[in-house]
Amino acid sequence: MDRHGSTVGTQWRTRTRARTEPCPATNGRPGADRLSALSDELLLHILSFLGIRKAISTSFLSRRWRYLHHYLSSLDFSQGWDHGSAWFIDRVLLLHAAPRIELFRLSIRVDSVDSSACGRQIDSRILFAVRRGVRVLDLDILDEDPYDSDSNEGNYGLPPWNVEDFSVRNCHLRLPSHIRLVSLKKMRLSLTEFRDDALKRLLLGCPLLQSLELVRWNKASDLVVDARESRKLEELLIVERFDDDLPKHYPMKMQNDAPSVKYLRFHGAALRRQYEVRDLSSLDAASFDLDESRVLYEAADVFTTGLLLRIHQVRVLKLCTWSLQALSIREQRGDLVSAFPCVTTLELKIELEEPELLANILSALCACNKLRTLVLCIMMEFHNCDSDETESPRVLLALDSDIVMRDLKTIMIQGLTRYNHHLGEEDV
């Protein structure tokens, strides 16, 4: 089979980084130890999929494997360690010998009895990863009683953070104010609370940030994205869904001020009292996927006027059932006449349970009169082939009234395979 060690393409051999891979004479013979013959790099990559405990156990295989696990480039402590078994983590870190690590994932519950000591331990573990130039840092620190790491600010400031991908979950970790994450490209904050302008200060320290994800973030206070200084920030994902018994509508507002953002995705539910778009002037594509079952008039109206109708320059728009219905509320007021004059691609994710939704689709089409591509993702299968509903798509495509679809070139239907041929006949 594979004859390793023969010449690589002659012309570009020089540039190809030679990967030293031992080539024992036994290679290829049945039963030969081809596994141990692989390069350290490759074996470590395999070990990284095993989990740390299992990786440690490979040291019993043979001498070749004895110290391999000390050089893992990804350290994933996300097995829900409680504080009691935290010494395992520290032991692994103590023995770890790789000069650089790629990924560090820490999932830990803070001991409520001695939270400050626990906090210091967590700090030192983060520091371990940062000192080794970690690229992906993922922290999930569950603490009922938020610890204050401000006292340890100096620790964070010491080494340059090479982190490119930073996730924080659960913890109320207070990051030091002068933090500089000069390589950071992607940040994900979930289930955390940032007080005052902490996010703004954090963003100021991330000049290269491209993607920001706020997942169930700042439940108890306003969600304010002030990214005026983050000139590279292109993607913004907001997920709002708080599964607890707090009041249905949070008296908090959401404010977006991110002039460089091109792609906005909004998932979950429209829960805020007020939505405000200060500056989303570069926005090119927006996707709304809200899974609320009921459309409350007030919430929908606030959402539509504050956010949905304020992004009229987008070229790609994806709407869910809820946002379609919310949008249609404004139709009677005439707000939808070419509300999205630039949209060329419209994707509608529809749960077709009620036929009156079709009217909403029409109003969305009315709002986007430069449409070139329409994508319908129909989420519900019709149970009865003979029902009137087979006619529904026809109604949609019957070009009556004042809807202009002069530019429409493509219609894609997804999820409704059974009726594709009907629609095909009526392609515009």
Add this chain to the structure above:
Amino acid sequence: MSSGDSGPSSSKQLVQQPAAAGRSPNQPPLLGAGGRKVIVLKSGDEEEFEVDLLDAMQSRTLRRAIEDGCGDGPMPLPNLTGPVLAKVVELFRRHRGDPRWADELQETEKEGMFKDYAPQKPTAEVKGFDREFVSVDRDALFDLLRAANFLEAPGLLDVTCDAAADAVMNMTVEEVREYFGLVNDYTPEEEAALRKQHEWAFQ
């Protein structure tokens, strides 16, 4: 860098385009049907495969070669056999536009996705394909691992290494040795001492 025809002469000619002789290294690679750029890869056993340029770029090794202007003629990959290369090419094609697979192409692909709407590939289907791709016997998996390592294709490496890890995940140390033909070169005393040393990790 000379042009591509300095490589070994090909026995089969799958490309329709005129021979690459005389093309300067800076010229774009050959255009395939539909105007997409294609390159030709040649396995150790002289089989040739046409690959979309974007797909080939998933491999850092191939990308370096292409950037050096070696994409004009058939590109010889003597240490990959035809069947292995066929599988790899198919996997690259399946993962076209997958940002995790084509790290530096991410920007252009993303731009393209929003410019002219491209429907998202059903990920379950791709994942199913990945699983099927590595559902092979031990020796074939090694061939794929080595191919991934040589081609420096991050996605391919992940899929194959994950499969290798899966294989050993539920095995005891003894079973792993048996399965992969590993020779235990510890003395029994050494091994016992080592296990004792690592007891802390398995409590």
